[in-house]
Amino acid sequence: MHPKIFVSYNPGVEMEQSTALRLQTIASLYGATVYLPDRLGGTSLKKETEERILDSHAFVLFATSGLSKTVMEEVRFALHNNKRVVIFHDSTTGKRIKISASEGQLVDVLFDPYKDTPAAILQKAFDRGGIVQNARLPENASSPNPALSAVIGIGLGLFMLWALNEDEPQKTRR
Secondary structure, eight states, rough: OOOOOEEETTTTOOHHHHHHHHHHHHHHHHTTTEOOOOOTTTTSSHHHHHHHHHHHSSSEEEEOOOOOOHHHHHHHHHHHHTTEEEEETTTTTTOOOOOTTTTTTEEEEEEEETTHHHHHHHHHHEEETTSSSSOOOOTTTSSHHHHHHHHHHHHHHHHHHHHHOOOOSSSOHH
């Protein structure tokens, strides 16, 4: 399976944006597609971003702060189109998402970048419903989705390296 993941980030939050860009680069080396939002010329939800979300198997966000209006629009669009949305929240800033639990495609995971391992965080996501629901997987797939899990695990590793190497608190918090 050729995994396609949409990775969002809060505008102006360097740790989130850099993690998304690096994950896109690394994933492409292994045949995976990481879509990023189209933020050129503004931060409103654009048609190109909508198309990328629709083409993806999952929507992922590594959040270090509350979610911006732009990211909330993307999350709502993905949920409205029955996409699995997985949000990893840094526990040092807390979980700050305001979406009703009735939107069953949402998997949110709170983690501590100083205590949790990427594998433990990924397991929390699986325990809360998984990365992709109703995905068409090859018959020989040994887990819910090994390719998507690998890409997201790399993203978690990159994200945690940022958190552990940060000397000062983030300049942009919402």
